[in-house]
Amino acid sequence: MSDTVESVIVAIDGPSGTGKSSTSKAVASALGLSYLDTGAQYRAITWWMITNGIDVSDPLAIASAAGKPVIESGTDPSAPAITVDGLDASGPIREQDVTSKVSAVSAVPEVRTRITELQRSIARAAEKGIVVEGRDIGTTVLPDADLKIFLTASPEARAARRSGEIKGADVTATREALIKRDAADSSRKTSPLAKADDAVEVDTTDLTLQQVIECVVTLVEERRGATGDEEKRGATGSAEKRVAK
Numbered sequence: 020m021s022d023t024v025e026s027v028i029v030a031i032d033g034p035s036g037t038g039k040s041s042t043s044k045a046v047a048s049a050l051g052l053s054y055l056d057t058g059a060q061y062r063a064i065t066w067w068m069i070t071n072g073i074d075v076s077d078p079l080a081i082a083s084a085a086g087k088p089v090i091e092s093g094t095d096p097s098a099p100a101i102t103v104d105g106l107d108a109s110g111p112i113r114e115q116d117v118t119s120k121v122s123a124v125s126a127v128p129e130v131r132t133r134i135t136e137l138q139r140s141i142a143r144a145a146e147k148g149i150v151v152e153g154r155d156i157g158t159t160v161l162p163d164a165d166l167k168i169f170l171t172a173s174p175e176a177r178a179a180r181r182s183g184e185i186k187g188a189d190v191t192a193t194r195e196a197l198i199k200r201d202a203a204d205s206s207r208k209t210s211p212l213a214k215a216d217d218a219v220e221v222d223t224t225d226l227t228l229q230q231v232i233e234c235v236v237t238l239v240e241e242r243r244g245a246t247g248d249e250e251k252r253g254a255t256g257s258a259e260k261r262v263a264k
């Protein structure tokens with residue numbers, strides 16, 4: 020019996036504030052996998068558009084600039100990194116101005132094509148496997164992922180979590196802002212926020228972060244065992260082959 024651990028590709032999607040980043044980082048760390056925050060990439064391209072004077076209310080202007088910025092993502096779950104044209108963008112991409120404009124920029128098909136290609140190349144390069152989190156990973160970016168998770172939580176729970184990060188934040192305003200962003204992300208034409216038909220839905224409203232992490236680690240380990248058995252029978256390809264070109 021071989022004691023090599025099979026590479027595994029995990030897609031974690033869901034609305035804003037459901038715990039995708041916290042869960043994905045912890046699961047990747049626990050299992051020795053790489054980690055990719057795809058929201059950070061859409062934030063990075065949005066930040067580049069803003070700082071380069073592109074009118075983010077004009078989809079044509081966004082489309083013609085979409086190929087210009089060089090975006091590089093680190094995949095270490097303990098030190099997620101993102102640069103744009105060689106500059107560290109990890110701070111500025113979290114600013115309110117970027118948060119309020121990222122849905123408009125990420126709805127432009129040319130932006131999605133560019134970022135999706137980048138995401139697939141990063142997933143292909145992850146030798147031990149990767150946890151990729153976002154909105155369209157299970158449906159579009161990695162439709163052949165070994166395991167797809169769709170995290171949900173009530174808007175009240177999500178707003179309370181987000182408000183807890185910022186001292187004195189208004190929970191009602193936070194709730195309205197995240198509902199508005201989810202509506203924009205769910206209604207765009209190109210690869211909207213959606214649960215893949217074969218995703219496992221985990222409602223995190225009444226779960227602690229630790230409980231969610233344990234639940235996902237268990238699901239990955241179960242799937243890893245099943246995929247390993249299938250590969251021994253020749254029923255599936257390698258992880259590299261499971262990432263669409």
Ligand SMILES: Nc1ncnc2c1ncn2[C@@H]1O[C@H](COP(=O)(O)OP(=O)(O)OP(=O)(O)O)[C@@H](O)[C@H]1O
Binds near residue numbers: 034180223231
């Ligand atoms: N199950 C949970 N219980 C309580 N707090 C949680 C839980 N999951 C995540 N959190 C907290 O909620 C906040 C948002 O979590 P996180 O950033 O992981 O969500 P997200 O889905 O990645 O959001 P976004 O899509 O907006 O980036 C963080 O402060 C995190 O610590």
Ligand SMILES: Nc1ccn([C@H]2C[C@H](O)[C@@H](COP(=O)(O)O)O2)c(=O)n1
Binds near residue numbers: 153155
């Ligand atoms: N796969 C993805 C990931 C993110 N986006 C867009 C939509 C989000 O509102 C925005 C920021 O994501 P966050 O940092 O909050 O996770 O990026 C997307 O369209 N597709």
